[in-house]
Amino acid sequence: MKHSGRLFVPSLPTLWPHMLLSRPKPGELPPFSSPNVRYFYFARNAIWLTVKMLGLDSGEVLMPAYHHGVEVEALVDAGATPRFYRVGSRWDVDLDDVARRIGPKTRALYLTHYAGFPGPVAEMRKLADQHGLILIEDCALSLLSSDGAVPLGTTGDVGIFCLYKTLPVPNGGALVVNGPRQYSLPEPPAPPSVSTFSHTVSALLQNLELRGGLAGRALRSAVRTLGHGTVKAANIERVATGTQHFDRKHVDLGMSPLTKRIAQAQDLESIVEQRRRNYFFLLGRLRDISAPLFNQLPPGACPLFYPLVVQDKAEVLARLRVQGIDAIDFWKRFHPACDASAFPEVAQLRRSIVEIPCHQDLTPEVMADVAQAVREAVKSDHRSKKRAG
Template identity: 35%
Template sequence: MYIPSWPCLTSSQFSFRENLRPVPFPLDEASRKYFYVARNGIYHLFRALGLASRENVLVPNYHSGNETSAMRAAGVNIRFYPILRDLQPDFEALERLCGPETRALYVIHFMGWPQPMNRLVEFCRARGLLLIEDCALSFLSEFEGRPLGSFGEYAVYCLYKSLPIPNGAVLVENRGRLQHLEDLETLNPARVSVLGRSSELLLESFRSRFPFTGAMLAGIKAAAGRMLTALSIERERVGNIGFDLDKVDTGMSSQCHWLLAHFNYELIRNRRRANFQWLEHRLREKVNLLPLSLAEGICPLFLPILVEDKKAVAADLRRRGIGVVELWNEGDPEANGAESEDALFLRKHVLELPIHQNVSEAQLDYIAREVTRRVRSTERLLVPFAAPVAAENQKSAIEPVTLRA
């Protein structure tokens, strides 16, 4: 069996018979700007803000590193604040780190789960800080009925992580317009980049149904990619770690714009929630899970588990055809100080299991069986809830669900 890490494209999604559908926030916002990848939008946002050399931005010490590279390229001074093992910010540290030169608070919503937005909004309001939401991993998620990304002055989303599109990110301005962004004209991406990534997404869908033949075709596709590299044919990449200032003006492809108008977003959200519930119910009490309850409005990107030897378990599960994701093994080198113990724990032990909208019940069952054969719950990796969880949320997180075929 083969389960892709990310959502896949199918030929039916290119059918013009599909009706246009309502799009969710922020795709319906007038003040939005599309980019090839989210780090491009982050760079241009901070260029547009024009922070003074003495000013700084508070950034979580649990991050990918792409966003901090983009900020530094834009001239931002970063001060890292701690994220605890339950993915919540350390408010005592935030209070201590926030000084008269602090201009903005950068908040990352992790894997679809919101940060405590009411408290963070009040924190920023009381200190006159800009609030910037990183929703790269949390498209379609809500907090108390409001979309993530609608609380702060600005928000950025990485669309291709949640949707089967070859590239695409969006930056939204919720309050006021920045002239630099108004004047910015993005460039069309190279056609070879769009076609190459689109073929990968289609191939992943084929491989999930026909693993052996799909693996052969994937090998051919990889060989073609190596040939293009040998011929020095440049492609713009997605999903990699790094920041390329030469590609920072690249926008989202026209193919992605077309696809965004045709997805059934409610179905995507519901399927991801159902898949999360199903797999969590099977794994609970057998492996260590992060203390994440599936409150109303959350659209999970993965099901994160905690493992002792992340590299070995990931390699073993991939050999069994399961597209696990090792998110954020490393980050900004300056974020590894004394207050980063919990962030380093997360980097070392959190392994993400696929529960996206293309994963079937049979595939979830296969994931559960393979994971429980290789991973055991241990006291050392136990991360308790920071606060009591509402009874209805506890119930929704552990009840089994029946998935539609």
């Protein structure tokens, strides 16, 4: 179905031209504020390097059954063996299950903070310490998020971040090493500048469409067609971000200098505020038609998106796309190493969660339209299920 409405709600924040010219500000949250940090093209590269750096490649890592899949792929490629623990229907880590599954080959515990919602990091730290294990804190979906006063990614032995899901940067992942141990890590080489340029132009064009309505959309579409032709003709290697699979070919790629520049132009505190405001708005407008996964937003949490619970993902996604809302199917598949039948709550989550954007580019007026479109899409979903039943 083609997008026909006047709304344009991209899933990620867009790049405003002034961000290319702003004066750098000191980042007051990790990874920007961390004394020991290495930047990469992707978060997955940081996961791969963590396994190698900490010598986890001959052992087992206990990971959540609710995972993206690419983090598991990176870990497996680096030589570690994943084992999986239970996560409940509200993204809640089953700590008893984690403790039960620790065995003689376990080397590390892996905790993922889902979409900015803090996981039980203090409890996982305690378990790791009791058993002499490493704790990996995956904050790929939780940049700028804190649990009260504790920034995510500062409790684990390492914290892993993805920059381009939260900020309008062309690429970027980070590995933060906490504690006194120093590792001498090589500085990864910068990525091909044509690839950075291509991502940057597309984020600028998205911004144009966001601000320019129909005229912006037409211009973006014309430039995109031209751009695709040029990329093909010049045989340019565009290293795509947000992809589903790990590719060893890109494991050594670093972050572009432009990413750093754009990241330093951001007002991080106000991004957290805007995302929280948009999240609360959706919570208030949607709770009567779809029971919220969470009834509140913990202090300090910076939501990546609003997790909407639906019955028929494909139908709701298609309806939202027609309205111009780039909602995303959140984590449909288990990694093949994980036995889906052993984790029924996770299987149900995989069938039912849709990401509704709530990022910093979306004004209260746009959020009102988003909420209205979501209400209509969910009501039609209910109606068609009733008819089918």
